[in-house]
Amino acid sequence: MLRVATLNVNGIRASHRRGFGDWLATRGCDVVALQEVRCPLAALPPGAFGDRHVVYEPGRVAGRNGVAVLTRQAPVGVRTWDAEVLVRGPGEEHLHTVPAPDGVPLARGLGRHTHEGRYVEVDLAEAPVTVASLYLPKGGLPARLQVPARMREAPDGGARYERKMRFLAAFARQLTRSRRAAAARGRELLLVGDLNVAHTRHDVAAWRRAQTSEGFLPEERAWMDGLLSPRTLVDVVRSLHPGTDGPYSWWSWLGGAFERDAGWRIDHHLATPRLARTAVSAVVDRDHRGVRLSDHSPVVVDYDV
Known part of the structure; x- marks a missing residue:
């Protein structure tokens, strides 16, 4: 059995104060993907990643983003988007980053x-699976939907929306490449993370009102339609909870x-479909x-691989 969790920690330091370390030590996950780690290497809390091997891509945007994958065994392959990563094992404390070994x-x-x-x-050592951790931009509203009196942020003429839509288009192309590359290595692909998109009305409690909110716009949902099919990628949680509201992961x-x-x-x-069936x-x-x-909660799936 392979237990995989994904969690947007919204800052590893804050999440550790709330008990992330204890959750990690007791939950029995083999793989944990994190998003919004949001921490410079020198400021990582002691034992931030428990007794796990970690690959952490902190990015270079101060106080923002940052993704990681924690594993029980050292991964046999690492890839990112032309960036350097922290790769270290249990008990190691070094802070230097290295180019991702596999471009x-x-x-x-x-x-x-x-x-x-x-x-x-x-690439996991314990199973023929490639696990990817993604933090997708939150985005914003298109200009036509921006009403200053109803917005917490200043109107931007749709700039954040347009940036997200460009990212979605580019990432869809990249995901196809990653899926095919994993297959060429004899591996299934599992993409986990905070995609900042809810797909169907079962994925948002107040779905009628949310139709004019970023994350549930028709064009964002159509993008998810394009990712999912019986031949490409399967929404694993929805496949196990068909036709029900939730289970929600952000409040x-x-x-x-x-x-x-x-x-x-x-x-x-x-x-990928074969992995989803397990x-x-x-x-x-x-x-x-x-x-x-x-503000997110861990989404934990058991795969019988």
């Missing part, structure tokens, strides 16, 4: 994002959203010993 040709349009700390993938800190379970399902496991359980750890680790 990956970038799809057109991704070059401008190589410094942002949004993607890293590893606002405001307005009692968590207590009311008024959440969004934007943290995903997307697997999934036997998918749960969201809403809290750990009564404490939320982040």
